[in-house]
Amino acid sequence: MSTQTLITGTLPISIEVVKESKLSEIDFHNLPFGKTFSDHMMICEYYDGKWQSAKILPFQNLSLSPACNVFHYGQAVFEGMKAYYKQDESGIVLFRPEKNLERLNKSAVRMSMPQIPEDLFMAGVKKLIELDKAFIPNLPGSSLYIRPFIIGTEPFIGVRTSDRYLFCIILGPTGPYYGEPISVLVYDTYVRSTKGGYGNAKAAGNYAGTLYPVEQAKKLGYKDVLWLDGEHKKYVNEVGTMNIFFAIDGKLITPETDGTILEGITRDSVITIARDMGYTVEERPISIDEVVAAHEAGKLTEMFGTGTAAVVNVINCFGFKGKDYLLDDKAFEIAYKIKGMLEGIQKCTTEDKFNWVVNVL
Template sequence: MIIQKSATPRIATFDPQNFSFGDTFTDHMIICEYENGKWGDVKLIPYGPLPFTPAMMGLNYGQACFEGMKAYKDDEGEVFLFRPEKNFERINKSASRLAMPEVTEEMFLGGLKALVDMDREWIPQGVGTSLYIRPLIFATEEVLKARISNKYMFAIVATPAKSYYTEPVSVLISDFYSRAASGGVGSAKAAGNYAASFYPTQLANQQGYEQVIWTDDSTHEYFEESGTMNVFVRINDTIYTPPTSEKILDGVTRDSFIHLAKRRGIEVRIEPVSVKKVIEAQKDGSLKEVWGVGTAVVTSVFRALGYKGEKLELPTLPLEESFALSLQQDLVNIQNNKSEDPFGWRMKVGKEVLQDA
């Protein structure tokens, strides 16, 4: 790995008590370029602009995918990643679906650890805060031809993070728009998936809802995801979540919630979740909770569902009665090294001496 430390680090200007998520970046980033059929050297360099043109193929034809993950700092100042091998597997699944070259484990995990180690001072300390990390792959060839690119860049950038949603949100069940279609790229973290979600979400916002629950593209009778999250439904004391598929992202937080729920002895049913069943459960009082999970948000509890012009209120449960909040607490405790890790999910990032090239 080629190391170039920043000559003008900005860490001294960072206030961990006063920052906004997503627009404050650490001092360094990882880049690696693909050309002539192979990846070059991984480079850790100062964060900043890169020289691209509007003719870059990633901008014009959408060959771009990414991952979202976090690093956590415990009470002793030790730093941990959470299940990074899952993100490594998924970014390559996304790259393959978009006809892009896969990255190696050494590139991904080695680059990740080096960046987190170099910029560990940027990781806020305390539950609810973390370092959000964005690995990405995108086409960089400068040519306007609708074909597979011959050049790519793998990069990793990072931004300090704090709680995404602090209050329960209202969500609109979509009866027209879908996040993904059969045979499409819904199971990949393709950049275009998110662009396509913005307009329906904007329409939901105009109706007083913060997010959308996406339904299937053919009948709109089944839950798929919610916003940029996987979705869970609790009816009585059973949790339901849709199975992953070519339309539904295999979320790391989703998988973690399933494991944690089963460890608590909660019944989890991974099966299609019908809109009709959820609405009926809300009417008869058996619908206890609906929530979304994802890396950035961890857990977003829903306070109301909008459907065909009706706003259906959901119960507000205290921590001791809420599956969503209890499982979130279990997850956060593991991530922040506040409890045992029975699954071996934490990966400690040691302090290395990284020298300039």
């Protein structure tokens, strides 16, 4: 195995390249999300109060003490981003990666973990993309999914902040995400987050707590859950693992970032594009009663979720208190217009007027 060293601003990254790539084993036409990984990963340990030298290694299992904090008390935060070819295949780009770093560090602070230096994050992501660029499917809608995460690794059973951490970046090719229209169940029992909690952190525990309610919703025939707020179980929070938007009377309405919702990068981009297109966007509390009343008055014309995977995922049904409320997604206009514009910017077929796209290679 060859080893070379890349010196970034302040932290060196050593690189050990795989002897044999597993590229030939991959069926790029059949890529279930999250199951296939590229040749390399990056790891960086934190101890003695600082991040140590980072290493890029062949993708492999980690060896950790079973007493690590992450296994018991869940000190874990992560991010999700994509690298993909421009439409004309002239280069590989990332979409607003600095926002992912900003959010990772915000999540880390909330979970009492150390922050990641910008040069370590950006150099690691870029070097991994360069090494594993052959894993980026050159097929429409496909991309290389990038998963940076930090876990508490001090081998100590006790509820307190860990003094050791591991920052890791893994990558995997993903096929196109079609984002079929979805039906969602509105719970007024289970919640995903509450005021004073950590719903705005991309922390593992936020997801673990949703697994059981989502499984119950699926048994009832819904694809996902529309979450309400934790205090009153009245105000709309998020949909599945996406931010939620409603079009009522020609205006877009989305819950404000009050600490209980994840501050989605797609959410922010959709708001910016919608305002630029001339739409009024209101960021404010919206109750499920207002949504139902707007539906009954024929004023609720669109409903959609936003996130990195689907960009915009339209919703054609929500179930609440035993009744299904249907929407004709074929008549949606704003959702598809914004989705088209955002995907155009991402694929560099539309002018990047907000400076969101970052060239990697």
